[in-house]
Amino acid sequence: MTVVDSRPVAERGPGSGQWTRGARIRAFIALTKPRIIETLLITTIPVMFLAEQGVPDLWLVIVTVTAGYLSAGGANALNMYYDRDIDALMHRTSNRPLVTGIVSPAECLVFGIALAVLSTAMFGLLVNWLSAALALGALLFYVLVYTMLLKRRTAQNIVWGGIAGCMPVIIGWSSVTNSMSWGAVILFLVIFFWTPPHYWPLSMKVREDYARAGVPMLPVIASNKVVARQIVVYSWVMVGVSLLLWPLGYTGWFYPAVALAAGAWWLWEAHALQARARAGITGSKLKEMRLFHWSITYVSLIFIAVAIDPFIG
Numbered sequence: 481m482t483v484v485d486s487r488p489v490a491e492r493g494p495g496s497g498q499w500t501r502g503a504r505i506r507a508f509i510a511l512t513k514p515r516i517i518e519t520l521l522i523t524t525i526p527v528m529f530l531a532e533q534g535v536p537d538l539w540l541v542i543v544t545v546t547a548g549y550l551s552a553g554g555a556n557a558l559n560m561y562y563d564r565d566i567d568a569l570m571h572r573t574s575n576r577p578l579v580t581g582i583v584s585p586a587e588c589l590v591f592g593i594a595l596a597v598l599s600t601a602m603f604g605l606l607v608n609w610l611s612a613a614l615a616l617g618a619l620l621f622y623v624l625v626y627t628m629l630l631k632r633r634t635a636q637n638i639v640w641g642g643i644a645g646c647m648p649v650i651i652g653w654s655s656v657t658n659s660m661s662w663g664a665v666i667l668f669l670v671i672f673f674w675t676p677p678h679y680w681p682l683s684m685k686v687r688e689d690y691a692r693a694g695v696p697m698l699p700v701i702a703s704n705k706v707v708a709r710q711i712v713v714y715s716w717v718m719v720g721v722s723l724l725l726w727p728l729g730y731t732g733w734f735y736p737a738v739a740l741a742a743g744a745w746w747l748w749e750a751h752a753l754q755a756r757a758r759a760g761i762t763g764s765k766l767k768e769m770r771l772f773h774w775s776i777t778y779v780s781l782i783f784i785a786v787a788i789d790p791f792i793g
Contacts, residue, residue: 499582507577511560511588512553512595520552520648521545522780526787527652527667530730533790536656540607544655547602548615548648554595555619555644559627561588566632566693572686603651608658611651618647635698638683642675663730666721667786671779673718677711677750678775681768704766708750708757711771715750719743722782731789738785742778749774 499507524545528536560567560578564585567573577583583591596619603612626641646668653664676698683690684699684707691700699707722743726736749771756766 503582507580507582508591510577511557511583511591512549513556514553516556517549517552519645519776519779520548522783523667523671524548524648524652526783527649527664528656529787529790530663531653531656531661540655543602543606544611544652547599547607547611548651550595550602551599551615551619552648554592554599555622557588557592557595558619558623561585561592562623562627563631564588566695569693570686570689572689603655607655610658611654614647614651614654618644618651621647632695635696635701637695638679638697639676642672642679645675646671662728663725666724666728666730667783669721670718670782673714673721674775674779677714677718678772678779680707680711681753681770681772681775683707684766684768685772704757704762705754708754712747712750712754715747719747725786731786732792734792735782735785735789739782742781746771746774746778 525541528541528544560576563573564576564578567576568579573579578585578588596616599619600612600616603609603615622641622644626637626644630637630641649667649671650660650664653659653661680698683697684704687697687699690697698710719739722739723736725731725739726733753766753768753771
């Protein structure tokens with residue numbers, strides 16, 4: 481696969497002086513990819529409940545979530561700075577602020593770095609320095625390893641790049657305990673094995689976008705049958721790992737009951753997608769987005785169960 485040139489793309493649209501202040505503010509917020517941060521929240525706060533074995537300090541939750549948002553937002557802004565060339569080629573990213581010209585590349589770069597510095601300082605001064613180091617490490621991994629090294633060069637990009645998205649779990653635990661634990665590692669691995677089968681169905685839907693930009697997502701370089709088989713493999717491992725919290729003594733009965741039921745439904749959907757792919761079904765009848773949408777519900781359910789379990793498990 482040819483590596484995409486990452487030279488700056490020409491700014492489009494009217495100059496920044498012609499944009500309203502409200503539009504500019506919304507554009508800078510968009511640089512943080514706020515919808516992606518929803519996953520950060522649902523994986524951070526419940527882990528804090530589990531680490532505390534009850535209700536964590538409200539101020540600590542607020543600071544951890546705020547600093548986590550700023551850190552992830554900084555990583556996303558820097559991702560958009562580097563990827564502005566391919567964003568201009570893809571339909572799903574053609575309205576991003578750097579493509580439209582409402583934010584300049586220099587503004588985006590400064591904004592991303594500022595958020596990185598601010599979030600690291602917040603974690604260190606108001607939470608603890610272990611959480612600060614973990615958050616900064618996640619940011620650097622996402623920008624330097626995933627965005628700059630893996631995304632344009634290997635179909636395994638989302639597999640290993642997903643490590644950055646797993647870090648909120650570890651950070652949520654460390655913010656409460658100022659330490660690490662196997663419980664946090666297990667939930668880290670749940671998100672690690674969840675990320676590919678969560679993202680690959682979406683990639684199947686928009687494979688032409690990625691192909692146009694020269695990004696070798698697995699659905700771009702492999703058939704639907706191969707992608708579906710990989711989704712099933714990762715799904716089985718994910719469900720198996722999700723059940724380890726109970727035998728290792730981190731939860732009572734409630735969490736594994738929810739994880740087992742949600743996991744069984746996930747596996748049903750994953751195998752159904754594989755069956756349609758094997759039958760050669762394409763287009764809208766492949767229904768790959770069914771698993772994508774269910775994946776969001778799945779991760780929400782099991783992490784809500786993580787938060788509730790200390791009270792009834």
